[in-house]
Amino acid sequence: MSKPRVAIFDFACCEGCQLQIVNLEAEIVDLLSIIEPVQWREGMSDHSDDYDIAIIEGSITRPEDEERIRKIREKAKILVALGACATIGGVNKLKNHGPLEDMQKTVYSKDFSLPHLATMQTKSVADVVKVDVYIHGCPIDKKEFTYIIRCLGAGKTPNIPDYPVCVECKKAGNICRYEYNEICLGPVIRAGCGAKCPSNGFWCFGCRGFVDDPNVNAARDVMEKYGKTMKDLEEKLMLFNT
């Protein structure tokens, strides 16, 4: 079986998820044993538009992005959303919280209306085209990334958790962040990260997005019980716009 040809594209993002791939270091050689990269701006100079798998990093924030992602979708047999910006819109969605023009002025002041600075409400990749595989997180988890690539190489649908971060947090033997009177998003956020943030002394920031069926009503109740408000919770959720 010939190796699948893989192209990696970046949209609006910090390119930190691609950096995680570069950070695989020695394992990149293993990675290359099952895929053949044909286009990867951050990792190689060759360039081909003939690919099987398109890996998309970043969110869709400009009209021309929409056009570009649609073209990629047409060519790719499998389209992979890489990292929070691609999977859920991520931090780029912060700008959806107010009138677009205000946001533009805040960022670009008097130049805001220059044509090359045109922008629109942020969308996740799935808001525009069909996504086949999600690699969640900000940044992505290297272990999960390599697992998913191996699955793709073997023609297997990867097992991506549809349960909350609490599962992995409990397995790690952590003390619940609510015991420190902090709002942690763990109970409604998709696991798969190994509860990295709670294991290192932070609450869950929500970078992997909601589980399929988050219990928002329960969250309301929990805020009350811990002397917090829904506004406190919403502020926490705003960062990744889950």
Added chain:
Amino acid sequence: MGTKKVSQKDFEKWVEKLIGLQKVFGVQSKDDKYEFGALLKAENLRLDYDITILPPKKYFLPSTEQLFSFGESGFNSSVDGEPFILFGVHPYDFVAIRQLDVLFSMKNNDVYYQTRRNAATIIVCDVENISENAFSGFLGFDHVEKGFDLLVTKTGSDYLVESGSDKGKKLLSLMENAVDAQAADISKRSEKWKKNRELLKKQLLKANVNELPAALGKAYDHKIWNEKAEKCFSCGSCNLVCPTCYCFDVQDDFGWDLKSGERTRSWDGCMIENFATVAGDHNFRKNKSDRYRHRYYRKGKYVPEKIGEIACVGCGRCISACVARIANPVEIFNAVAEA
């Protein structure tokens, strides 16, 4: 099999000796809480703990473990059978291990569990401080009188150490300056057990435990399942911190050659949304309330009908672990007993 009395200082010396002898896992502090971990120094051992974050079952059923690897040489399984000492297991947690012993050998023997279990020497210790949600006193799991390898009880400034097996006896023989416990010492311990039985009743269980399977049998349509489950995150926290939960998931992963690889199992929980989903995405327990009820039926009816003992040991970990505060078995058991 004989009970010894030893001073605090000689007790610590003995612990130090055990650490030199075998791998020892003991209770230590973690922030303002406690956990079982590799014990490197006797002084780190905290037998005055109230409860550990996770129960000691992780030494027999690790949160994730390899079932086997596969490759050109076929399927290869191995499990570490190196002897170890598990130091400071509270009686209720020991009861849970005893239950898992039965369940993992029932009909089919689980060789991974069994190998680790056989490798362990379990040192039970009586409870010194009471955790906020304990109710083992209502269940008779506040102390144990048999089954352990060693039982440690603090009486005043001394320790009483009883051996309950040959393994325990061997370790106990290493203790220096130990004297035979006298009737007065033993009665001090009995006093402590009596006191602990009353203290370990922080959550007021009114239901009669023996009648619980029958009461649950009649409570299938009780409104409490829905009421509680509405607030459930399906996060499985109650399952994962439970000393008697033992359900697991199985997953495969390849190596980079896409030929070799491994199969692992890891803790799972019946409260998690897709626990009962089959291929084709049909979920046989789609409703939260069905999953919620299932958990309490396992604890109070299904497993007890198999092993003859309630499968909740009253540790109260689930009560503390549930952010939504809906996971109190005492509330459930009281409600169904009243119905």
Added chain:
Amino acid sequence: MASGATNIYLPEYATITAAKQMTETEMYFSFKLDSGKPLGHMPGQFAEVSLPGIGEAPISISSSPGSNGTFEMVIRKIGNVTNKIHTMKQGEKIGIRGPFGTTFPVETAMKGKDIVFICAGLGIVPLRSAIQYVMENRKNYGKVTILSGTRTPSQRLFIDELKKWAAIKDVTVLETVDIAEDGWTGNVGVITTLFSKVEIDPAKTIALIVGPPVMYKFAILELRKYNMKHQDIYVSLERHMKCGVGKCGHCQINNLYCCQDGPVFSYADIENIREAI
């Protein structure tokens, strides 16, 4: 691993001895254990099929034990393991654990009785093991009625065998489809529409039902119209038998472990089990 200890989670190798496409989504496979030993199953049991690296899936055994050391399965393409096995060919290897679970009562309750097989959808796949067994030991049983229903004619399985069975003395085969396609001249309607053509003597009949979850209560309702005793009705239930050995908890139906207490149950044993059907 301690020597001599059997490991219930460790598969053994089997080789695909035949593979063929049956419908768009179903493939037929025949396997032989590499040890040379027969699988040792009885009708109604299942085995865990392992494709190392992909995973493991519980699959019912579709052949009677008398198939000269091989055993057969019909596998629908629906998940990782089943998708992958659809790409595999004769000579390739898989892993097998089992057989597991309870059996149809071919050697007990069914003996000397008239038998009604009610096969809906993929139901014929596990029931075929019992049908074959009954045909191989024809004199041990009375009249045989086989009701078989699929959604469409193109989803029919074992068409030749159904024809063969129908030709045997005192065997009646009735087929139906939910939706007719071009060329179908047979009965159209759900499987319960076939009951009007069936005679059942409740005193000497055993009924076996296998089909999709929604179908059981309707089929049982029909059988109860004949005053059949609940203990004479057998069903085989589907759950996620992940470990197959009563440990992992995924296949529980209330207090029952489908992998050990089932998959075959008498209706009398599960009629009060709320999660069963």
